Amino acid sequence: MCxxxxxxxxxxxFGADKxxxxxxGVPMIHRVAASMSHAVSEVWISVKQExxxxxxxxxxxxxxxxxxxxxxxxxxxxxxxxAAEKIHADAFLTCSNDVPWxxxxxxxxxxxxxxxxxxxxxxxxxxxxxxxxxxxxxxxxKAKRYVNEFLETRKNLIRSSDILRSSETIYLIxxxxxTQNPYEFSNVNxxxxxxxxxxxxxxxxxxxxxxxxxxxxxFRRSVDCVKRRDFKxxxxxxxxxxxxxxxxxxxxxxxxxxxxxxxxxENAQDEKMYQLVSMxxxxxxSLLERT
Numbered sequence: 001m002c003x004x005x006x007x008x009x010x011x012x013x014f015g016a017d018k019x020x021x022x023x024x025g026v027p028m029i030h031r032v033a034a035s036m037s038h039a040v041s042e043v044w045i046s047v048k049q050e051x052x053x054x055x056x057x058x059x060x061x062x063x064x065x066x067x068x069x070x071x072x073x074x075x076x077x078x079x080x081x082x083a084a085e086k087i088h089a090d091a092f093l094t095c096s097n098d099v100p101w102x103x104x105x106x107x108x109x110x111x112x113x114x115x116x117x118x119x120x121x122x123x124x125x126x127x128x129x130x131x132x133x134x135x136x137x138x139x140x141x142k143a144k145r146y147v148n149e150f151l152e153t154r155k156n157l158i159r160s161s162d163i164l165r166s167s168e169t170i171y172l173i174x175x176x177x178x179t180q181n182p183y184e185f186s187n188v189n190x191x192x193x194x195x196x197x198x199x200x201x202x203x204x205x206x207x208x209x210x211x212x213x214x215x216x217x218x219f220r221r222s223v224d225c226v227k228r229r230d231f232k233x234x235x236x237x238x239x240x241x242x243x244x245x246x247x248x249x250x251x252x253x254x255x256x257x258x259x260x261x262x263x264x265x266e267n268a269q270d271e272k273m274y275q276l277v278s279m280x281x282x283x284x285x286s287l288l289e290r291t
Contacts (some may be wrong), residue, residue: 002089003040029097033060038104039111046079084143120167127205129251133161172211206249215244235264255284
């Protein structure tokens with residue numbers, strides 16, 4: 001298994017070079033690479049430009065094997081797609097460069113859990129149903145399949161959770177089984193959050209154990225419907241997909257699916273269904289905020 005640190009973003013909110021910004025005297029990306037290296041055979045850095053790759057690889061020495069210049073332009077998943085195209089590993093562990101407090105033991109637990117349960121993809125779910133789609137383990141063949149079968153149709157809707165949603169079986173590790181520190185998974189968006197991070201882990205709520213979800217057929221059928229320009233049918237498939245996530249307490253992915261339903265009914269010019277699923281989405285968002 002190889003690790004991929006997602007470093008192709010701009011980080012406009014941060015106001016400085018986030019990857020190189022020191023946390024306890026060590027550049028953020030170096031901390032991620034050092035921790036990840038304990039769990040995988042190689043660590044690669046995903047970047048948009050060659051010179052940036054050389055710079056970050058040097059900063060992450062000796063923990064980074066090298067860098068990959070993104071072959072795609074679809075946000076954070078570009079790094080995963082590029083790795084699947086260029087590196088012959090069975091699976092990839094991904095993480096953004098702005099999660100500087102994750103311990104080596106936590107990455108190791110994630111990888112070990114994947115080896116014990118070799119599903120299509122794996123990520124983390126918190127007690128409130130929120131997920132960590134930038135921190136995931138994905139089989140190479142599933143990432144390549146997404147590019148070949150879904151990317152062209154999904155290119156205007158794609159987000160980091162798409163690989164999870166396009167997997168036959170998603171395994172979501174309950175965050176409380178990885179850590180009891182609510183700040184370990186905190187990501188840094190502003191300079192002030194380096195010294196005053198926001199807690200990421202919510203341990204109590206709808207989920208208190210690992211979860212498996214199988215909603216792939218609805219995702220696949222929605223893509224087929226869009227290809228036929230049957231947006232109304234695609235919208236209903238996303239509703240079914242959303243309810244599948246909701247039945248397991250995975251509110252974060254349920255919200256992602258219902259947002260796609262909103263877009264589909266908007267395209268279908270079905271005002272009644274558009275209003276209904278928009279209200280459903282607001283309910284999901286408020287549930288995530290309250291818990």
